[in-house]
Amino acid sequence: MNKEKILSLTDLTMSYGSKKILNGINLEVYKGQIIGYIGPNGAGKSTTVKIMLGLIEGYGGKIEIFGEDIAKGDFSYKGKIGYVPETAEVYDNLTACEFLTFTGELYGLSSENSEKKAFELMKEFGLEAAFHQRLSSFSKGMRQKVLIISSLLHDPDLLFFDEPLSGLDANSVMIIKEILAQLAAQGKTIFYSSHIMEVVEKISSRIILLVEGKVVADGTFEELQEQSAEGTLEEIFNQITGFTEHKQIAERFVGLVSEGSAHD
Template sequence: MDETGEPVISIRSLAMNYGDKPVLRWINLDVFKGQIIGYIGPNGAGKSTTVKILLGLIQGYIGEVKILGRDISDGDVEYKRRIGYVPEVADIYESLTAQEYLTFIAQLYGMNYSKANHKAEQLMISFGLESVYSSRVSSFSKGMKQKVLLISSLIHNPDILFLDEPLSGLDANSVIVVKEILACLAAQGKTIFYSSHMMDVVEKISNRIVLLNDGQIIADGSFHQLQEKSKEGSLEQIFNELTGFHDHKEKAEQFVSIVQEV
């Protein structure tokens, strides 16, 4: 992790409205090579909007966004070849086999079929899915589909990886493997932008945590820096403290009391 070089992602005075509603409020953020950024916040805080802007999926924002040194507003989409993305809800082509889907995605990134097919098959083997490489994705479990999505985001060896709830549906052993994969990628200089509501996972895998609330960055630092600043123990407690969410116990007790009504 090198914070002395040029940022791989640079955001300056980023603002975005949906109609009259401000979603992002003048965000400034630099992300560097080899960082695993835990990008967290309550629902509606602006996390997904930020990522979609960075991916070039949303226009109409105010401010400057540079990825790999280039302003993404210039219309050149070449930078997208160096990006991988796992969305929270993905429209995976379930009528295709895993082989057809992965080679199709790889070819979109500019890989030739032979290389894509070999690499996809090897990655499926690594995930223990060699027996279903030629099977239709529609027959896969949620966890198997998630592994295919992870492979599709990495098959072209991107420099920046955007992950939105990437561990969804994975069994405990697979979660451990994926965490280790992310650590290995970061050690090799890859940058990972990781968004999740699973605070314990974010706490363990991120070397930097950015907390967004109401469209603004309200905390930015390592877990230990955030811990010292807020005087709280876990990331979940820090999150609740900084976002002003204090009535979770009361809400839970109220819910259970209704469930137990005779």
């Protein structure tokens, strides 16, 4: 394993009023790792990522990215980061060309270079015909591809992806998974948060499970399997989080759906 440390969290805590969201997270992430960052809703996954991106302040503990303490206020590290949020706002009135060129310029690329690179990347996704169309006309999957391109235009060293496959068809999912694998092979570090356990299981070199703001499991999929009696990541996840009622809930739910239906 490459021992070049890309980011470290030391006793990271975060509270909103009296509610504690993060309860002392300690984490070291190394170059070329694909981190599958998973946990139930409300576990603190998005909060962790937003703190690392400098979008949320008021946290406790220490965060170092590329060896620099982000609390010191030098935001140059952000130029080496790409981010796809779970729910992203795009400028509907802009064309894909305008949006991506603008994004590239924000990261220091020239307008000409931004536009040329954006067009070539859109072409690889089969979207070249939509390059000069307004984003308001794009489907969810098309928007997602534009967001993924916008996160990669400036060739970042560290990527934060929060549900990046949302709205994508099966072929596109295969392409994105392969892109992530090849980026990691180049030495890029990827922080990947998703509820789709099957994808996390397949692409991650390391899986971190967060429950109630604490890291409760950290290792490769094989290591997590050894520590658990269960087989798939979804089953391991359910065992560790103590959630074993899905079948009973589903049975009750379907029973209620069937009750007093028009077919009776």
